[in-house]
Amino acid sequence: MQAIRELEILVGFPLLEYVAGTINVRPHLQIHKDSLSNYISQTGPSVLRMSGPVSRIRQFGHGQSNPTYHVTLSDGKELVLRKKPPGKILKGAHAVEREYQVLSALKKLNFPVPTCHLLCEEDHVLGTPFYVMDYIQGEVHKNPSLKMLSPSLRSSIYESMCQVLADLHSVDIEKAGLQAYGKQENFFQRQIGTWTKQFEASKTEGGDYSKMEELIQWLNANIPPENKATIVHGDFRLDNLIFEEKSSKWLSSLAVLDWELSTLGDPLADLAYNCLVYHLPPTFPNRYSQVPGFAGAQLPEGIPTEEEYVKSYMRRTGRQSIPAWNFYLTFSFFRIAAILQGVYKRSLQGNASSDRARDVGALADQMTKMALKLSKKARAIEL
Numbered sequence: 001m002q003a004i005r006e007l008e009i010l011v012g013f014p015l016l017e018y019v020a021g022t023i024n025v026r027p028h029l030q031i032h033k034d035s036l037s038n039y040i041s042q043t044g045p046s047v048l049r050m051s052g053p054v055s056r057i058r059q060f061g062h063g064q065s066n067p068t069y070h071v072t073l074s075d076g077k078e079l080v081l082r083k084k085p086p087g088k089i090l091k092g093a094h095a096v097e098r099e100y101q102v103l104s105a106l107k108k109l110n111f112p113v114p115t116c117h118l119l120c121e122e123d124h125v126l127g128t129p130f131y132v133m134d135y136i137q138g139e140v141h142k143n144p145s146l147k148m149l150s151p152s153l154r155s156s157i158y159e160s161m162c163q164v165l166a167d168l169h170s171v172d173i174e175k176a177g178l179q180a181y182g183k184q185e186n187f188f189q190r191q192i193g194t195w196t197k198q199f200e201a202s203k204t205e206g207g208d209y210s211k212m213e214e215l216i217q218w219l220n221a222n223i224p225p226e227n228k229a230t231i232v233h234g235d236f237r238l239d240n241l242i243f244e245e246k247s248s249k250w251l252s253s254l255a256v257l258d259w260e261l262s263t264l265g266d267p268l269a270d271l272a273y274n275c276l277v278y279h280l281p282p283t284f285p286n287r288y289s290q291v292p293g294f295a296g297a298q299l300p301e302g303i304p305t306e307e308e309y310v311k312s313y314m315r316r317t318g319r320q321s322i323p324a325w326n327f328y329l330t331f332s333f334f335r336i337a338a339i340l341q342g343v344y345k346r347s348l349q350g351n352a353s354s355d356r357a358r359d360v361g362a363l364a365d366q367m368t369k370m371a372l373k374l375s376k377k378a379r380a381i382e383l
Contacts, residue, residue: 019070019078021140022058028086029067031126033057036071036081039125040132044118048132051077066094066260070135078137080114083130097121098181099259100131102231105176112164112255136255138242143292144277144303151302158304159312161241164253165274166316169230169267176231182264184229188331191265192219195338202342211368212341215334218375224324227266234261236270237277271313272328276336278306279329279370310381319383326379333371340364 025031037053052074060068060080071079084094100119107113114133121129146154173179183190196216203209233240235258242255280293299305304312310322322328344361 019058021060022070023061025057025059025069029059031057031069031081031083035125039120040118043120044132048073048077048079048117051075057081066096066099071132078135079117079132080135081130081132083126084128086127094260096129096131098262102178102181102259102262103133105178106168106171106231109171109176111167111171112253113259114255114257136242137245138254139245140239140242142239144238144294145292145300146303147300149302151300154300154302155304157238157243158302158309160243160253161238161274162309162312163316164241164256165233165236165270166313168233168236168256169270169317171231173229173231173264178231178264181231181262182229184264185226187226187229187232187265187269188219188223191269191331191335192216192223195335199338199341202338202345204345204348211365211372212337215330215337215368215371215375218372219327219331219334222324222327222375224327227268229264230267232263232265232267232270233259234263234270234273236274267317268322268328269331271310272325273332273335275306275309275329276332278309279333279374307381311383314381314383321380321382323380324378325381326374326377330371330374333367333374337364337367337371340367 033054036057040048041053054071055074056072058070060070065085066082067085069081069083071081073079082096082099084096097119100116103113103116107115114136116131116133119129119131120126123129141157146157149157173181173184199212199216233256236256240256240258241253242257244252244254277293279295281295282292282297294303310325314320314322340360341364344364347360
């Protein structure tokens with residue numbers, strides 16, 4: 001045992017009871033175990049109170065804007081805690097309260113999400129509001145090519161992902177009690193306006209934004225007829241799903257994660273965002289983007305083409321055609337470009353000569369160019 005402890009110190013992470021994807025809690029994001037234990041014992045449900053105090057806390061290292069932690073109780077029960085980040089944040093951003101609301105509502109309808117146990121909206125317990133949910137044991141696939149899996153498993157994962165998205169968009173909003181979760185009209189008008197403001201606030205001195213301005217003008221002039229509003233995840237992609245471990249020929253989705261951007265809106269926004277991987281190149285000429293795509297490359301065996309995937313979704317949702325498919329793709333790239341422009345400006349403010357800032361700026365420009373390229377060609381998908 002002592003030898004293992006010494007090896008843990010040497011490699012920098014625990015070997016006993018190690019949880020994949022976690023790291024030691026970053027110094028500026030520490031949370032107090034005793035404060036969390038006391039809150040659970042006083043206000044938590046019996047299933048948590050009976051599991052004893054918090055014994056260990058680690059942080060998930062994979063890209064959450066809301067800090068996310070793996071929490072182990074003394075009897076071994078595993079939980080996940082998500083909280084708002086410390087410091088000054090924009091009004092309405094990092095709304096963990098909304099995440100808790102939509103997760104709780106969907107769980108009641110047997111949609112695959114973790115069970116939520118408690119929500120704390122006060123700052124005095126852990127510094128910012130947070131909620132606690134079950135930890136789901138399974139596999140998260142960060143690379144959409146699924147290189148290490150067989151063709152049959154690749155196929156089952158993409159089929160399962162498509163089914164979960166179709167199921168989400170088929171949820172009855174009123175039955176879920178989410179009628180007030182967001183406005184149900186003029187989704188794209190509002191979204192284009194929101195992200196345009198975000199982009200305008202993120203401009204930097206000396207930048208050439210003519211392409212982005214052309215893109216915004218095109219989007220506003222080409223909004224297609226509105227689809228019936230559904231629950232929209234906002235960040236629906238492969239690495240936000242947990243799948244069963246490789247135990248059968250069919251891998252079911254156990255849980256959908258990261259609901260920070262969820263709202264009510266046009267379901268085709270989710271579908272298009274989910275399909276951006278077909279339009280992203282396998283590699284980018286910078287170090288910032290770590291999500292390889294399929295554009296210009298041969299698809300791995302078992303992975304459907306974009307059209308096959310979209311048609312599978314259409315069959316599952318009873319949709320006969322998508323007349324303006326490239327609009328939805330163009331909008332998705334526009335939104336990413338606006339987000340990256342904001343990251344770029346913040347990076348410059350932190351360190352004007354940082355390589356990361358240059359990479360993000362270049363990537364934002366690439367996303368804008370991809371969006372404009374898609375906007376030049378009309379494309380419909382029909383069953």
